[in-house]
Amino acid sequence: MDINQIAEACIQAIADKVKNLNTLNIIVAGKTGVGKSTLINSIFREQLAQTGLGKPVTDHMRKITKEGVPLAIYDTRGFELGKNAQEEVKTEILATIREGLAARDINKAIHCIWYCINTASNRIEDEEIAWLRALAKDNQDTQVPVLIVLTQSFSKKAAQDLKNRILDENLDVIQVVPVLASDFEVDEDIVIKSFGLDILINVMAEALPEELRNTLQNVQIASLESKKRQAQAAVAAATAAAFGEGFSPIPIADCAVIIPTQVAMIASITAIFGLNINKSIIMGFVSSVLGTGGTTLIGKTLAASLLKLIPGLGTVSGGVISGATAGLLTTALGEAYILLMESIYNGEINPKDINTSEGREKLRALFKSQKEKLKPPPAE
Ligand SMILES: Nc1nc2c(ncn2[C@@H]2O[C@H](COP(=O)(O)OP(=O)(O)O)[C@@H](O)[C@H]2O)c(=O)[nH]1
Ligand SMILES: [Mg+2]
Structure with a gap:
């Protein structure tokens, strides 16, 4: 195997x-203007809510998707139009949940509902509380998690007050x-920084x-x-x-046996970061790790180069590496x-620059700082 083949495999x-x-399928509900579209665009890649109107799936719901993004947002509308519309929205949500379950396919199930309330409005209305209670009752057997998102929380204090009042309702x-x-730009020189989206992601991850x-x-x-935690x-x-x-123990010349594991790891990390990674980036990465630019044969060279990533382990006794060393090599590669x-x-780092000498230099500096963080392995 050479670098080119490894990159291809990756x-x-x-x-x-x-x-x-x-x-992932999420239903987002709440009155028009509360900030549902803004939320969707800020939390997910590809400016999802701006890709047009989405596909109408029921009278009050549009399904927003984008090619290459494993996500569907069901954006509800018309909640502010009064009791009838709210009743219809609820019926449609429950029907969509049941349909998804009936398909017995995780890709079709509804996984979460976000109910959005505008903090600036400073209130949750009685009709919203009644609606959430009725939804919970009908959702009792389907158990789709419901989350309340307090949008447009320009004032953290107002948000906390509203949150406490909602918690008191025991929904x-x-x-x-x-x-x-x-x-949020209050004035030319007073800007309130966005916040809370990372917490929303943590809650979702749980x-x-x-x-x-x-x-x-x-x-x-x-x-x-959150990405880094999942990648780790x-x-x-x-x-x-x-x-x-x-x-x-693996003879050092046969270190290629652990390569499939490491290729799979690289693939998982890339998927978690949601970045577009092409072959030249992987080539740049592998050759920076190996410290060569050419098509060196992997195996002995790979192992020997990776071993150099681990301080205090310049040589390997007996020409074999143990499980502990194979594990450490994998950690080093993964962390890098x-x-x-x-x-x-x-x-x-701009992916376009990775194969320039400057890009390689940045990579090497990056891995050097990483190397210093790794502890030597237990004695072979
Ligand atoms: N600065 C700021 N404005 C927001 C935010 N959320 C909503 N808005 C404002 O509220 C308007 C309505 O939001 P939108 O996302 O379209 O609401 P939707 O009808 O629930 O989808 C937007 O045009 C923004 O001006 C936010 O987080 N920050
Ligand atoms: Mg909208």
């Missing part, structure tokens, strides 16, 4: 991983989360089943920390797998790749 694995992400909701989805956690991270752009879980899983593969993803996500 690109293939990334494409498969992303294609196989389950679709059947998993959380009440105040947010300001996008910065509420969703395991099968949707990678999807959530893939589609959300509100919390880098992928590294831990791959590390444990590599440890097992090295259970009977997370750093790369983070730098691209933050705009610190």
Whole structure:
């Protein structure tokens, strides 16, 4: 295997991983103008709510999707039109939930409902409370988690007050989360910074089943920390797998046996970050890690180069690596790749520059700082 083949394997694995992400389905309800579209655009990639009107699925719901994004938002409208419309919205929501369950397909089920209330309005109306109670009653057997999002929370204090009043109602909701989805300009020189979206993501990550956690991270752009946590879980899983593969010590020349595990790990991390990663980025990454630009044969070289990532482990006794070392190599590679993803996500490294000498230099500096953080492994 050479670098080119490894990169090809990674690109293939990334494409498969992303294609196989389950679709996350969220119903967003609340009165017109409360800030549903603003929220959707701020929390998910690809400016979802601006892609047009979406596809009408019921009288009061449009389904918003975008090619390549494993997410469907059911945007409700007409809640402010009075009792009849509200009743219809509720009936349509419940019917959509039941339809999804009947399909017995995680991609079709409704996974969460966000009910949005504008904090600036400073109130939850009696009719909204009654509506939420009635919804909870009919949702008792379907158990779709309901979350109240307090939108346009320009004042954190007002949001907290409203949150307390809502909590006093003892509604059947998993959380009440105040947010300001996008910065609010009070005046030319007074801007209130957006907040709370990362908390909303954390609440979602807890509420969703395991099968949707990678999807959530893939589609959300509100919390880098949450992405990193999920990516680190992928590294831990791959590390444990590599440890097992090295259970009977691997001759150093055969280190390629752990490569599939590491390729799968790279694919998971890429899917979690939701970035467009092409072959030249992977080539840049692999060759920076290996410290060569050419088509070096992997195996001995890969292992030897990766071992250099771990301080205090210059040589390997007996020409074999143990499970502990295979695990550490995997951790080192995974952490380095997370750093790369983070730098691209933050705009610190432009993927276009990765194969320039400046880009390579940045990568090397990045991995060098990473290397210093790794502890030496236990004695072989
Ligand atoms: N600055 C700021 N304005 C907001 C925010 N949320 C809503 N708005 C304002 O409220 C208007 C209505 O929001 P929109 O998202 O269209 O509400 P929807 O009808 O529930 O989809 C927007 O045009 C914004 O001016 C926010 O988080 N920050
Ligand atoms: Mg809207």
